[in-house]
Amino acid sequence: MRVNDYDYAYAVARIRANELGLLTSSDIEQLASAESYKAALRFLEEKGWISSDSDDVGAALISQTENAWKLLREVAPDISVLDFLIVRHDFHNIKAALKEFVSAAAFGFENFGGDNFLTPSIADPEQVMDAVRNRDFDALPDFAKDAAAQTYEVLIRSADGQLADIMLDSSALNATIMKAETTRSEFVRETAEVICATANIKIAFRAARTGRDRQFLNTALCDTATLDKDALASAAESVEQLAGFISKTPYGDAAELIKTSAAALERWCDDMLMSHVYKARYIFLGVEPLIAYYIAKEAEIKNVRIILSCKRNKLPSEAIRERVRKVYV
Amino acid sequence: MDKYGLAFAVLGAILAALMPGIASAKGVGMVGEAAAGVVSEDPSKFSKVLILQLLPGTQGLYGLLTAVLLLSKIGVLGGQPEDLTFAKGMLYFISCLPMVIVGFFSAIRQARTAVAGVSIVAKKPEHSGKAITFAAMVETYAILALLISVLAFSSIN
Numbered sequence: 001m002r003v004n005d006y007d008y009a010y011a012v013a014r015i016r017a018n019e020l021g022l023l024t025s026s027d028i029e030q031l032a033s034a035e036s037y038k039a040a041l042r043f044l045e046e047k048g049w050i051s052s053d054s055d056d057v058g059a060a061l062i063s064q065t066e067n068a069w070k071l072l073r074e075v076a077p078d079i080s081v082l083d084f085l086i087v088r089h090d091f092h093n094i095k096a097a098l099k100e101f102v103s104a105a106a107f108g109f110e111n112f113g114g115d116n117f118l119t120p121s122i123a124d125p126e127q128v129m130d131a132v133r134n135r136d137f138d139a140l141p142d143f144a145k146d147a148a149a150q151t152y153e154v155l156i157r158s159a160d161g162q163l164a165d166i167m168l169d170s171s172a173l174n175a176t177i178m179k180a181e182t183t184r185s186e187f188v189r190e191t192a193e194v195i196c197a198t199a200n201i202k203i204a205f206r207a208a209r210t211g212r213d214r215q216f217l218n219t220a221l222c223d224t225a226t227l228d229k230d231a232l233a234s235a236a237e238s239v240e241q242l243a244g245f246i247s248k249t250p251y252g253d254a255a256e257l258i259k260t261s262a263a264a265l266e267r268w269c270d271d272m273l274m275s276h277v278y279k280a281r282y283i284f285l286g287v288e289p290l291i292a293y294y295i296a297k298e299a300e301i302k303n304v305r306i307i308l309s310c311k312r313n314k315l316p317s318e319a320i321r322e323r324v325r326k327v328y329v
Numbered sequence: 330m331d332k333y334g335l336a337f338a339v340l341g342a343i344l345a346a347l348m349p350g351i352a353s354a355k356g357v358g359m360v361g362e363a364a365a366g367v368v369s370e371d372p373s374k375f376s377k378v379l380i381l382q383l384l385p386g387t388q389g390l391y392g393l394l395t396a397v398l399l400l401s402k403i404g405v406l407g408g409q410p411e412d413l414t415f416a417k418g419m420l421y422f423i424s425c426l427p428m429v430i431v432g433f434f435s436a437i438r439q440a441r442t443a444v445a446g447v448s449i450v451a452k453k454p455e456h457s458g459k460a461i462t463f464a465a466m467v468e469t470y471a472i473l474a475l476l477i478s479v480l481a482f483s484s485i486n
Contacts, residue, residue, distance in 0.1 A: 009359050009444050013366025016451035075366070284363075284445040 003077045005285040011075035012289045018071060019293065022329045023047065023300050031304070032320040037311040044304065057308060061301050062119070068297040069120035072290055081287050084179035084192050085294050087143065089121040090128070091172035094140070094148045095165065097125075097132040102155045143178065147171035166220040173199055173222035187280070187288045191295075194276045197224045198269035201251060204236040205258055205265055212236075226250050267325060274299055274326040281328075296328030303327065334418030335410055338403050341425030342396040345478065349392030349432025349471075356385030356440025363447040370451070377450045377457040381443040384464045388436035391475040395428045399482050417485065424481035431474030439467035 023031070027047065034040040041057070044050050050060040069086065073079050096116040117125040123141050131139040137149040151164045173196045180192030203220045206212075217233035227249055235245035239258060247255035251272070257264045273295060280292035303324050310320040364378035399421060400406045403413065413421070446460030 006359055009362040010366040013363040013444075013447050013451055014370060015366075016448040017367050017370035020452060284448050285441065 003081070007077040008286050008290070011077065012284055012286070014071070014075045015289045015293045019296075019329055021048075022296055023303070023327060024329050025327050028303055028307070028324055028327055029321075031307050032310075032324060033317050034307075034311065037308065040308055040311045049304070061305060064301055065297065066119055068294055072294060076287075076290055081183045081185065081188060082290060082294065083122055084176050084183075084188060085291065086120050087122060087175045087179050088172040089118040090123050090141065090144055091147070091168045091175065093117045093121055093123070093125050093128045094132070094144055094151070095168045097128050098148070098152055098155055098164065099161065101132045102159070143175045144171070163219070166216065170220050170222055177222065177224070183287075185287055187286070188291065191273075191276060191291055193225055194273050196222050197227045197251065198272055200224060200227055200229070200232060201246060201254055201258075202265065202269060204232050204242055205239070205262065208236045208239045208242045209262070263323065267323065270299060270302065270325045274328065277328070292328060299325050300327065334413030334415045335403065335405075337415070337418035338399065338413055338421035339405060341422035341429075341482075342399040342403075342405075345399070345425040345428045345432070346392045346396035348429045349388035349436055352433040352436035353386045353389030353392075356388075356436045356443070357382055359440045360385060360443040360447065363444045367447055367451045374450055374454055377454060378447050380457075380461055381446045381450070381464055384443050384461075384468065385436045385440040387468060388432040388439070388471045391471055392428055392432050395425060395475060395478050398479055399425065402482060420485050421482050424485065425478055427474040427481075428478040431470055435467055435471040435474070439464055439471075442467055 031040055031043050034043055041050065044057075044060075045052055049064065050057060072082060076082060100116075117128070119125065121128075123144070127139065131137055131148070132152075135152070137145045137152070140148050147168060151167050154160060154167065155164050176192050177196055180188045183189070200221050204217065207217050207220070214233055217236055221229050221233060223229050231245060232242075235242045243255045243258040246252060246258060254265060254268050254272075257268050277288075277292040277295050280288035283289060306323050306325075307320055310323065360378075360382040364375075364382050367378055368375050397406070403421065404410045443460075443464040446457075446464050449460040450457045
């Protein structure tokens with residue numbers, strides 16, 4: 001389907017109107033400064049995030065993501081351009097279904113639930129469940145069928161859950177790049193590149209900290225244009241080497257953080273993506289504001305989760321502020 | 330060749346109405362889509378976005394005005410067309426070009442500016458005046474093109 005920038009006039013206007021509902025940095029500041037967990041919940045209730053008659057905050061957060069995607073589906077001239085943003089949920093769902101299926105088979109259960117599925121996703125979670133239950137991986141979307149079949153083999157033959165995890169996580173990153181490349185949008189490709197390159201940095205960092213071998217890295221890392229996979233895998237032998245390598249890449253600002261803390265690096269990666277999508281604020285015709293809105297919504301939900309978790313554990317406001325991510329508005 | 334004089338003059342008038350008209354239709358439609366996006370979320374902003382939607386429509390009116398004035402001058406509208414030489418017909422045709430070209434491109438550019446203005450109204454309705462001013466600035470060049478086209482063919486004797 002050929003879509004040009006003019007076709008996004010309606011979609012962008014709807015998104016701009018909905019951006020008014022995003023939490024601003026002062027909202028996040030207010031939430032972080034709330035006296036207690038209950039006060040934070042009250043604030044979210046005032047903002048319409050949660051209803052007073054529901055105490056399931058987790059479900060409220062999930063529905064925020066689902067509503068954002070529902071809006072995008074409604075307004076986007078071609079929703080497949082945005083698939084790269086959610087394709088990782090499909091791989092998560094395959095992972096959850098496979099693990100549940102293998103566990104159910106091992107313990108002799110006849111049914112398995114599928115409670116850990118993520119939405120929104122490209123394939124319906126029910127379709128994923130059925131495909132795994134019937135071991136009919138051809139019923140899955142093209143981008144996932146081979147990875148699902150290979151992971152199933154690994155789980156059945158070696159019962160190596162960790163290997164299955166990294167195989168599917170790496171396939172998810174490769175699918176993100178692949179989905180982005182099928183679009184004609186430079187912004188989509190750049191966004192996918194930032195998502196995957198920062199994911200690679202986090203994987204390499206964890207591998208360096210835990211002393212994982214080269215084979216692990218070869219499986220876990222994905223191919224990106226801005227970070228050479230082999231060079232990154234070689235550098236991940238130690239944290240110092242990794243920091244040295246990263247300092248010479250476009251992600252050089254992360255080098256110092258690699259030496260300090262995992263939480264700071266995670267935050268930097270999220271902020272890097274947010275900084276990348278900031279330019280969409282000045283684009284009025286095109287897919288960019290739609291992508292930025294979804295990423296902004298995800299960042300907002302992450303911020304709310306972090307703040308609520310900190311409030312539940314009675315962490316001081318300063319500690320919360322160190323953890324919150326950049327917001328879009 | 331002289332028999333083509335009148336044909337070129339009429340062609341100029343037709344293009345003056347046609348090209349800005351097409352661009353205005355496209356522009357008004359584009360801004361209308363953006364306006365509908367805002368109004369579907371907040372119907373109270375209808376009047377503010379309506380002004381923005383109307384702005385790219387003016388080039389079509391200027392094109393129509395140019396065409397009517399020229400057709401009237403060469404007698405086509407009165408039913409007694411002048412017997413124009415080829416050179417004179419070409420002069421009439423060329424005099425329409427500012428309106429044809431500037432009218433076409435200014436309508437599209439104005440529509441883009443108006444779409445950006447709709448986003449301003451969506452997020453900061455109190456600044457709708459600024460959004461309208463930005464879009465209205467593009468209008469200047471359509472008016473200048475109208476002026477030069479009308480002055481040019483009016484002075485042909």
